[in-house]
Amino acid sequence: MRKVKVMLTVFFDYQGIVHHEFQQQSSTITADSYLGVLRRLREAIRQKRPELWRSKSWILHHDNAPAHTALKILKFLQDHSTSVFH
Numbered sequence: 001m002r003k004v005k006v007m008l009t010v011f012f013d014y015q016g017i018v019h020h021e022f023q024q025q026s027s028t029i030t031a032d033s034y035l036g037v038l039r040r041l042r043e044a045i046r047q048k049r050p051e052l053w054r055s056k057s058w059i060l061h062h063d064n065a066p067a068h069t070a071l072k073i074l075k076f077l078q079d080h081s082t083s084v085f086h
Contacts, residue, residue: 011041013058019044031070038076059083 007023019041023029029037045053052058060077062068062084077084 009037011044011060013049013052015049018048029065029067031067031072034067034070034073035076038073042080042082056081059085061085 004025006025007029009021009023009029010017011019021037021040023033027033045058049058060082064086067073076082
């Protein structure tokens with residue numbers, strides 16, 4: 001039997017899951033791939049949590065993973081007025 005590892009990225013709030021994505025097998029999360037995830041997350045928030053989208057009252061909780069702290073990610077978050085809780 002072969003073991004397969006799967007990475008799942010999940011964004012949620014008190015109401016439940018807002019967005020999730022499975023990472024392709026044998027790939028790593030880079031700043032470029034995470035930028036795509038954030039773009040899709042923003043669209044999911046716009047569709048699923050319109051009250052948070054309109055008020056811009058949502059906060060992203062990040063750790064210090066290299067993909068989360070890359071300059072292009074920080075610029076994207078700043079350009080889109082996204083608050084981050086580290």
